[in-house]
Amino acid sequence: MCENFALHFIPDFAFDFKSDTSKFCLVIFACVISFLKDPRALILASILPAALFFIGDNIFKKLLRLNIINLFAVIIIIITWPDFKTGIEAGILITVRMNLICIIFLRIGFNIPFVPEKLRVLIIMTVRGVFILRERFYASLMSLRLRAKNLRGLLKFKTIAYLIASGLLRGSERSERIYQVIEMRGGFKGFNQDIKNKFNLRDVLYILIFTIYAGVIIFLNAA
Amino acid sequence: MKALKSGKLVRTALLSSAFFLASLINIKVGAASTHLTLIAPMGIILGWSVFPAVFVALLLQAVLFQFGGLVVLGVNVLDMALPGLIVYIIFGRSIKNGTNKFLTSALSFLAGALAVMVGALMLSTFLYATDNNFLSMAEILLLAHIPLALIEGIITLFFIAWLKRSAPDFL
Structure with a gap:
């Protein structure tokens, strides 16, 4: 009963993959990947496709284990990097890039209407x-x-x-x-067949993490 | 994509994987670096389907290893796939149906070497067309591809000879 009660509060609305928005987001995504060397552009632009296009099938759950392992790698990078600020930037860049590449490959298996x-x-x-x-x-x-x-x-x-x-x-x-x-x-x-294009609470959390990354990068550059 | 028949899909994917793997092995030649392409065997076996095969391999390289990049994906596909298609048009039928062993071997060697040199020539032209400052770089790249063309020619020769002897249907 508790489970049902919790599910009741999770926002649950479908996303139309046949719309032009999905095409637009893929174009943005391609542009972002091509400018991977600039972490600010990468993170800021990755929030939009994450919010509009790539969420909706428990991306957070699928990438959770990978991100936990990545966390240790990032901590080691930050500790061993000579400069703390660039160390954090490099860590975030690695995390975001890894997430984006995984999302691409998760998306390839799904039915995107405009891909033959x-x-x-x-x-x-x-x-x-x-x-x-x-x-x-x-x-x-x-x-x-x-x-x-x-x-x-x-x-x-x-x-x-x-x-x-x-x-x-x-x-x-x-x-x-x-x-x-x-x-x-x-x-x-x-x-x-088993994909339900639904926007749930964990996906919000995923976007929130990316937003925090963007905030950290902007803060570090402003300081 | 229209030339890509459903029956040839698996073979195309496998050759695309072979291209992907072969391209990852870089050979340092002076200041520049070159890599094996296997584009001539791909062109001869796949024909027009060489374009989607190269596209997929380069897309994976750009996304996974940051080789090339998505912005230059189109020009890279043209640079790699067009030599394969040229080789297919010029030598494809003679190599596939040829009965004279010596002639087939000579044509295979020529196909392999020509594919690499056409690719290198196109790359140098693209560089020169981008900016005049790239002229010396274009010359170095063209020269660096000559030994690779010979190696690729020899490998294509033995590759085709083995396939013609052991699995002629694969060609």
Whole structure:
């Protein structure tokens, strides 16, 4: 009962992803990412897309563990940095950049109307493909190191080329199987089924944290 | 994107991953640095689909590693994908259907070297068109890509030879 009572107070309204606002926010987001070296521009501009576009599916909950781990890294950076002010700036910059990159990848899996279906699938399969190839190349490289240590001249290039080609071929078979498995389980549209585009209290907290970051940066620059 | 058929989607994604991984290995050549691209094999295998493949790989590089950047993503895609397409148009059919081993190998080497040199030439042109001060930088970059073109040519030669022997359907 207490749980229901608490839920009653959480603001709960849907966000229309088909509107032009979402397109506008993505453009802003792209611009922000391209100017990542300026922390003030980054933080101030990241609040808007966070508020309008990227929240609504428990982003806060998904990024909580990552941010806890990041907190320790940031503390070490601030302590070890020669200048305290720039240390804090660097820490905040790292945190915000990490959050934005994670949000992009969380968003890729979702149904954004103006991103073509093929491109979305291509991005997801490319990210998966990197790990497949890494796995294949690592095994091949290990066996190569054990069997033939000192390769020189043309033989070296020949070996590298054969290694890439065989890795790609084996990786292709595995990729096909992974693709078929995803299709069997509902396809790439399946990612959207459990998403409720709702704005909740934790998302407000997420935006609030970013606002505090922005405040700290502005305060440090004014001081 | 229209050229990208659903059946070729997985292969395109995998080659995009290979391009992404190969591009991360930088080779220092004097003041500049170059990297393997595997753009010729990509062009020959994918044809017109090389554009979305390169786009996705460069997008991931820009977002994850800050290589390139989103503002110059368009020009980078053109610079990397167009040589692949040129290679596909010039050598694609002869390499895929060629029966003469020596001729196919020679064409593969040429395709690999040409793709890198066209890419380097385009990059130098873009730099020169941006500002006249970049002229010396453009010259250095062009020269730095010559050894890479030879390496890429040799790797393409053996890559295509292996695929033609072991998995001709993959081409």
